[in-house]
Amino acid sequence: MEETQIIEKKKIGKLKNAVVVTGLPGIGLIGQVVGRYMVDELKAKKVASVISPHFPHQVFMTKKGGVRIIKNSIYHYKGKKRDILFLLGDIQAISSVGQYEVAGKLLDYFKNAGAKEIITVGGYSTGKIVAEKKRRVFAVATSDKLRKTLKKLGAVFGEARGSIVGAAGLFPVLGKIKGLDGSCLMGETHGSYVDAPAAKQIVQILAKYLGLKINLEKLDKRAKESQKILKKVQEEIKKTMEAETQEKTKDVSYIR
Structure with missing residues (x-):
């Protein structure tokens, strides 16, 4: 496989004035927490899986003795005023080339499905703990x-300064080129831990903007679950990268 593939589980047809909300891992895990929580609370239906050579080359072993590949997933919720597509995932592409390829492929899919707008969610690290x-x-x-x-x-x-790294920044900008309106919501966070309070602030804004009623009581629990998942992913990636570094060191060990 040389490029990203979107494997449809269910045909969704042409959606009504659809908006895409991304919930991928990033600073404070805010995007992932927001996306997963909204999907669960709205009982959105999974419609597709996204696999890519730009994701780490490993699989997860399950409790029942099976395996599953690292992936992103697309969910659909039919709202009263407009359809909503959610993009969730274990990880983002691990290279610049991969980020552009994955974003381009997904934006084409979303636009063909009837999306008019994309909202990415992430964190804005200040290094400070704010009430x-x-x-x-x-x-x-x-x-x-x-x-x-x-x-x-x-x-x-x-008021925010600097750059937005990864999917949170690329999707709105590349989306504009393809004719989609775009925005990025960034929760103010220290940046070194899973920030459920910051995620709550974003969910509240999204709920108002999208005309949704969402209960926020379970959000703290969801944040802890996301932290466990991300820690596992990071440990596996670290092992893979260390193994690759050792192999490269062996190959060039004769050079002085």
Whole structure:
């Protein structure tokens, strides 16, 4: 397999004014926590799996003695006003080339399904611990209309600095090239632990923006579950990278 594949479990046809919400691992695991929580609370249906040579080359062993590949998954929720597609995953592509290839393939899939907009979710690390009620949701958007709407809902524009790394930044920008409106919501976080309070702030804004009613009581538990999963993924990736480094060292050990 030389490129990313989207394996459809269920045909979703042409959706109504659909919006895509991504929930992939990143700073504070905020995106992953937000995405998984919303999918579970809304009981969104899984419609496709995403596998890619740009994901780590390993599989997970299951409790029942089976194996499963590292992947991303796409879920569908039929809202009253518009359809919502969620992109969740174990990991993001591990190279720059991979990030662009995976994003391009998924954006084409979303657009063909009827998506008009994509919202990515991530964290904005300040290195400081801020009181829960004072945590801000920083945002960027590719259109004035989105900026005005999200600002009214509490998102803060123009104060975050630096760059947005990975899918959270690429999807909105590449989406604009393909004709999709895009935005990125970033929860203010210390950055070194799973930040459920920051995730809550984003879920609240998304619920208002998308016209959803979502109970937030179970969010702390979901955050702990996500932390365990990510730790396992990181340990496996570290082992793989260490093994590859050792092999390369052996190959060039004669050079001085």
